Amino acid sequence: MSPLDTRRATAGAGPVAGRAAARQGAAPDDYEVFCAGVARLCPIDLRRYKRAQMERRIRTHAARSGVHGLDRYLEVLRSDRAELDAFLDRITINVSSLWRSPDQWRRIADDLVPRLLASSPRGARSIKVWSAGCSIGAEAYTAAAVIRDAAGPGVRVEVLGTDIDRRILEAARRGEFQRAMVGPAPQDALRRHFEPTTDGWRASDALKRGVRFAEGDLLAGRVATAAHDLVLCRNTVIYFTPPDRDAVHARLAESLRPGGFLVVGPTERVASPAAIGLVGDGPFVYRREA
Ligand SMILES: C[S@@+](CC[C@H](N)C(=O)[O-])C[C@H]1O[C@@H](n2cnc3c(N)ncnc32)[C@H](O)[C@@H]1O
Structure with missing residues (x-):
């Protein structure tokens, strides 16, 4: 049995909900809209990763893929499975090695x-x-x-x-x-x-x-x-x-x-x-x- 129950956290629970509440009334910016869109495409909630480095990584990757603007890049991810895979490879940061440290x-x-x-x-x-x-x-x-x-x-x-x-x-x-x-x-x-x-x-x-x-x-x-x-x-x-x-x-x-x-x-x-x-x-x- 896996030690992890892989079901998504209940909507509205946890620290993300807390931060969202703190922002109540503020319109979501393009990064937040992008993260919400990605969460519907794959099991990764980007809002729970440190924003500065994740956002920089995503914007750079999108630009290298020839797409400017997170709204347009989300459209690409929705329609292009290969690009979604490449994007996930980029953001999950899989660096590792045998006998590391x-x-x-x-x-x-x-x-x-x-x-x-x-x-x-x-x-x-x-x-x-x-x-x-x-x-x-x-x-x-x-x-x-x-x-x-x-x-x-x-x-x-x-x-x-x-x-x-x-x-x-x-x-x-x-x-x-x-x-x-x-x-x-x-x-x-x-x-x-x-x-x-x-x-x-x-x-x-x-x-x-x-x-x-x-x-x-x-x-x-x-x-x-x-x-x-x-x-x-x-x-x-x-x-x-x-x-x-x-x-x-x-x-x-x-x-x-x-x-x-x-x-x-x-x-x-x-x-x-x-x-x-x-x-x-x-x-x-x-x-x-x-
Ligand atoms: C840099 S690697 C670390 C690998 C190994 N622990 C090491 O130290 O060599 C980070 C791994 O964390 C995984 N990861 C990122 N977010 C995760 C999450 N929410 N749940 C489980 N794994 C996650 C990534 O897919 C990636 O493979």
Whole structure:
């Protein structure tokens, strides 16, 4: 089961409604009209992403596609499926790589995995991981490889990757990574869990068996409570508005079992950990309170 209920948030609920209310009486500008139009075409609500950078990105992309004006560009997106796909590729920002941010993987292997096994409610027989905003799957496969090696034989490692971008999940399921998508991976681990291809690496069948992918919107769902030992959410909420980022962190915390860990990106932090049942546990790591 996916930890995320992918149904859209109820109209009128949440931080977007709050901001809309604050603007009551003001006519929506062209960007707001565009965002509302896009929300009817695909499952992405652009109003919940930081406006300045998203708007700049969209206007630049539209201009490069030869269309000036968001109203005209919305018309193009309504009638041209290929352009809608190109637009979604542009705004979802899928940059990722195997062993991205190696310090974090070392911390997970040397510190978090032993502590998860010691506190496991399942008798240290399995570790359940959620890669939230998984993009091409590099984070999910790296998690499976690193945690298997750290936990040793006899521990089942199950990794679920979710992303809002249906097309990127097709790439994630293939598990193929060009050389440029491989970070500073330890060569022995890379060779143990991946097979060389002509231009990079492919996840081995054994690694793939422990990793699955599902579509899900982090901004719009309910999560399965206490379902995971470890949640990775790196380089994804940085694009959300602060209230939406905080709401996502609260959902991720809810999906952790007591003693489980949330790992955020190296430049990120949880705004108010105590308010959502988390305790800071050194750089970029938060522990779910018992
Ligand atoms: C920059 S990638 C991060 C990939 C990986 N976590 C890493 O650190 O390498 C951000 C991913 O977040 C996804 N994303 C953006 N908004 C999302 C949402 N509302 N729900 C789920 N995923 C989302 C994008 O599609 C993209 O694949």
